[in-house]
Amino acid sequence: MSHSCDESLNKLYHYLDAELDEATAAEIRAHLEECPPCWESFEFERRLKGVVHSHLSEDMPQGLLQKVQDLIHQEKMGGSA
Numbered sequence: 001m002s003h004s005c006d007e008s009l010n011k012l013y014h015y016l017d018a019e020l021d022e023a024t025a026a027e028i029r030a031h032l033e034e035c036p037p038c039w040e041s042f043e044f045e046r047r048l049k050g051v052v053h054s055h056l057s058e059d060m061p062q063g064l065l066q067k068v069q070d071l072i073h074q075e076k077m078g079g080s081a
């Protein structure tokens with residue numbers, strides 16, 4: 001295995017922002033396919049991004065956006081058994 005989950009999850013954020021080159025994006029996709037926990041995180045972040053973008057205006061301060069994401073993360077960590 002060439003990638004740790006931590007590394008993949010870290011890159012995943014860039015992947016979601018379309019900041020990765022095609023080779024790295026392919027590596028992330030390969031990892032997601034064989035790693036259900038990372039896939040879940042990916043789906044979660046992807047949906048979260050969609051929700052945030054559809055409900056909030058584009059000129060929302062980055063700090064506030066981060067705060068919303070942190071809150072939802074906390075909820076996810078505490079809520080899932």
Ligand SMILES: [Zn+2]
Pocket residue numbers: 004005006008031035037038
């Ligand atoms: Zn993983």
